[in-house]
Amino acid sequence: MSKKSIFSLLAILIVLGVYTYEHFLKEEEQVEIITEGKAVKNNTNEYFLPTSTTGQIVHHEGFSLSYSEPHEQAEWVAYELKKGHLTNTNFKRPYFEIDKAVKTGAASWRNYKNSGFDRGHLCPAGDRKYSQNAHDETFLTSNISPQVHDFNSGIWNTLEQKVRYWASKYDGVFVVTGGVLKGQMKTIGNEKVSVPNQFYKVLIDNNTGKTKMIAFLMPHENSSKPLYEFVVSVDEVEALTGIDFFPELDDTIENKLEASSSYKDWSFN
């Protein structure tokens, strides 16, 4: 074989290699197919996206979010927590990182340094332990909100554990969570990250045949009250935040379920 043909062969191999590599990268990034106002994950048919009041929705492997640039945090983070997602694996805690997928620039973790506030996960690390990547993604600053430590490790943690219990019991729930980014708020850091005065969590179970919802609204302080004392209607959270949580749902079902603040279908044992 001549030197020239060896060179040609090498060139072809390199081009082929780069092409395969880029194709692989694209497949890694494009875990989901996005249509207007709704993300249809190809591994589930139970994925609901709320509306965005900010116009900036970002998708990751383990969750989607709507980023509020003025408040330097997500107005909501949404993800499906399936029974199969729950594992005992103990991943090492990674460092918090700025989310480069947020085009307007996600907050730096430095804002939280010496602020007296926790870097509180919206999608808990404990909900994404089915893979190293999904776990580490929860440490992106787009998934973080300033939280009082006693609240974060207290009743908010209790609620997150209850969500995992329900995910196990009902074989999966869809979760939307965030701080209420309204009214007068304290801010921290150079980027003035807002400290929400309330946090909410909205759940829908569309797996067990009969669709059911529940919503929680909590003041940003620890409490020894039982969780069901914080149950409100989805309508109330929508009125407070301006977010429409389940726009794809059949209107008749949506209106009925979102108006209810009953928690009889959810086991608090």
Next chain:
DNA sequence: CTGGCCGAC
């Protein structure tokens, strides 16, 4: 589980 802080490299 939820986190912070501190010192070594």
Next chain:
DNA sequence: GTCGGCCAG
């Protein structure tokens, strides 16, 4: 800047 170890609710 990053990592490991140790601390607390």
